[in-house]
Amino acid sequence: MRLTVIGVGYLGLTHAACMADLGHDVLAIDTDHERLARISGGEMPFFEPRLESLLRKGLETGRLRFTTSKEEIGEFGDVHFLCVGTPQGADGAADLSHVTHAADALAPHLRRGCLIAGKSTVPAGTARKLLARIRAAAPAGAEVDLAWNPEFLREGNAVQDTLRPDRFVFGITSPRAEALLRRVYEQPLAAGIPALTMGLETAELVKVSANAFLATKISFINAVADACEAAGADVTQLAAALAHDERIGGRAMSPGLGFGGGCLPKDIRAFRAAAASLGADSMVSLLGDVDEINKSRRSRVVDMARDAVGGSLAGKRVAVLGLAFKPNSD
Numbered sequence: 001m002r003l004t005v006i007g008v009g010y011l012g013l014t015h016a017a018c019m020a021d022l023g024h025d026v027l028a029i030d031t032d033h034e035r036l037a038r039i040s041g042g043e044m045p046f047f048e049p050r051l052e053s054l055l056r057k058g059l060e061t062g063r064l065r066f067t068t069s070k071e072e073i074g075e076f077g078d079v080h081f082l083c084v085g086t087p088q089g090a091d092g093a094a095d096l097s098h099v100t101h102a103a104d105a106l107a108p109h110l111r112r113g114c115l116i117a118g119k120s121t122v123p124a125g126t127a128r129k130l131l132a133r134i135r136a137a138a139p140a141g142a143e144v145d146l147a148w149n150p151e152f153l154r155e156g157n158a159v160q161d162t163l164r165p166d167r168f169v170f171g172i173t174s175p176r177a178e179a180l181l182r183r184v185y186e187q188p189l190a191a192g193i194p195a196l197t198m199g200l201e202t203a204e205l206v207k208v209s210a211n212a213f214l215a216t217k218i219s220f221i222n223a224v225a226d227a228c229e230a231a232g233a234d235v236t237q238l239a240a241a242l243a244h245d246e247r248i249g250g251r252a253m254s255p256g257l258g259f260g261g262g263c264l265p266k267d268i269r270a271f272r273a274a275a276a277s278l279g280a281d282s283m284v285s286l287l288g289d290v291d292e293i294n295k296s297r298r299s300r301v302v303d304m305a306r307d308a309v310g311g312s313l314a315g316k317r318v319a320v321l322g323l324a325f326k327p328n329s330d
């Protein structure tokens with residue numbers, strides 16, 4: 001199939017290279033032309049295991065190409081994957097300006113039936129508004145379909161997570177959209193990866209709920225760590241014992257500094273802001289607590305270090321073991 005990828009950041013570049021590896025013809029675009037030029041020369045903008053060789057392979061076979069022309073993108077794609085950033089905006093809500101700019105730039109060049117598949121993490125309701133906006137501006141009008149196909153990749157394991165995810169989530173409004181996504185992912189689906197089909201809003205919410213749950217698990221075990229410390233208990237032994245209960249599990253249950261990175265903090269704040277506007281008050285208070293517990297971990301670690309050296313860190317030499325966001329990341 002002829003696929004396009006709009007936005008070649010962490011998600012988009014991984015997606016583009018993996019789709020080319022599956023045998024599709026992929027054309028990708030980004031507003032950052034310097035980044036595009038470097039990637040077109042085979043240079044990785046970040047470290048991710050296996051991705052550089054997939055990028056080089058895609059470039060060599062000609063299955064993966066990059067352009068700065070929106071016209072070319074509009075004309076080329078049977079399916080357009082929207083992979084632009086959704087950073088944290090004022091008041092914590094997701095800043096959707098990159099998504100709307102990308103959609104507005106693409107729509108006038110959609111002259112034939114195609115599918116836009118959103119992969120960025122967005123609040124519920126975004127996709128439906130985007131569909132109306134794109135159809136109004138696209139010469140192909142109602143021949144343009146839109147699906148939300150959220151991405152669950154983990155940095156450090158991004159290639160494997162893209163080619164063999166735990167599941168695909170297809171938020172759709174038509175059988176045609178589902179059929180096209182099934183063709184895109186034919187190989188992993190044939191290998192037994194499940195695809196769950198649902199409405200647009202549910203698909204959007206699956207992604208933010210998954211991140212909210214992971215964040216909650218991490219803040220939970222860190223809150224338990226505080227209780228352990230006060231009681232003279234060992235939280236590591238406790239977590240190992242909890243992990244044997246299948247209902248709880250051991251993943252994302254390591255006490256420590258808390259969560260960071262480019263996704264969990266911004267995504268729980270965006271979900272919290274969206275929940276507030278939906279009137280989903282229990283989610284607002286739950287995620288507020290999760291965020292506060294997480295933020296307090298950092299000052300807690302500094303306090304512990306201070307206590308360990310007798311009250312003041314001033315003038316002390318501090319060694320930090322491990323600076324990466326997580327294993328296999330840069």
Ligand SMILES: NC(=O)c1ccc[n+]([C@@H]2O[C@H](COP(=O)([O-])OP(=O)(O)OC[C@H]3O[C@@H](n4cnc5c(N)ncnc54)[C@H](O)[C@@H]3O)[C@@H](O)[C@H]2O)c1
Pocket residue numbers: 006007008009010011012029030031032035083084085086098101102103105119120121122151152153154155262263
């Ligand atoms: N990085 C991850 O691990 C991960 C995992 C799952 C989901 N996500 C979600 O995927 C989305 C993208 O995340 P990311 O980490 O790849 O972000 P990123 O900042 O690394 O990349 C975004 C890219 O989009 C480009 N861009 C912005 N506006 C554009 C436009 N109008 N047209 C074309 N390109 C444009 C930027 O130049 C940039 O290269 C976010 O919604 C994020 O929450 C990220």
